[in-house]
Amino acid sequence: MHSVQKSNLTSSKGTRFMGALLLLGVPTLVIFAFFLSPEDDNMKDAVRLLYVHVPMAIFAYVAVIMTGIGSVFYLWKKSRWWDTVAHASAEIGLIFCGLVLVTGSIWGRPTWNTWWEWGDVRLVTTLVLFLMLLGYLALRQVPANPEIRAKRASIVGVITAINIPIINRSVEWWENNTLHQKSSLTDGKLENLTLFTLFLGLILTGVCYLWLMTHRFRVGWLQTEIENEGAMGVLQERIAESTASSAKTIIKEDGEEEVI
């Protein structure tokens, strides 16, 4: 027998700790981003969107890379665990990627005087990533055998992840076709408090990704458990029907000698 005490949550000690960290960390980040960090000489206060846009972009990449890793491991090991990881990370990646596009567009208006620029390679490749993630999740909704569904999704997951180095390098490969500047993190031009606030944003977005990932993985695991249970129920019904029909056949063949 199993524990009498039943838990109806997907949380655990780890997720509660991360949740508490986020509840304390996000207001701290807002204080640093809006009041303590300095304004930029060129962008003025619009630079304060840096602390939400850049961390979100980096963890959108992380999420998609995780989907790629999960997909490769699924194709290699055929493990449900890796398939669930890939699926969970793709969903979070889609949300992060959508937020990157929205916050980037909002940031672009006061900075570049435009909401969207089709000629900007990084914007377009990020949009392509968003659409590929949508396609990945749509493919998972197509009714199919779970193994076939996971295999199809894994192939798309790997292809989606290939987009990441292209987005990342796009500002260098096509430097004349982008409004984006090269990495602010590595050029050493950021002031101390700006850099600190950016790192705080990165850490909190990382914790947020881990928190969401843990919960989404568990939701995915539970969905598969319920799906398998339903499939097992149908299988048991079929076995019972088949047994009953073969029992009748035995009676017909053996006539009066065997009664079941």
Added chain:
Amino acid sequence: MSHLGYLLAGWIIAVGVLTIYAWRLIQKGKVLASQVPEHRQRWMSSSQDT
């Protein structure tokens, strides 16, 4: 503060969307976890035989 409208829009959308998604995830988890026996919820470390 310059560009306050843009700043608030960007921050509120980002934090808001993530909060709503997290809330929905917890609610979905609650519903699903109530349908699956605890021993099949692999992250449960408190399971013990009685």
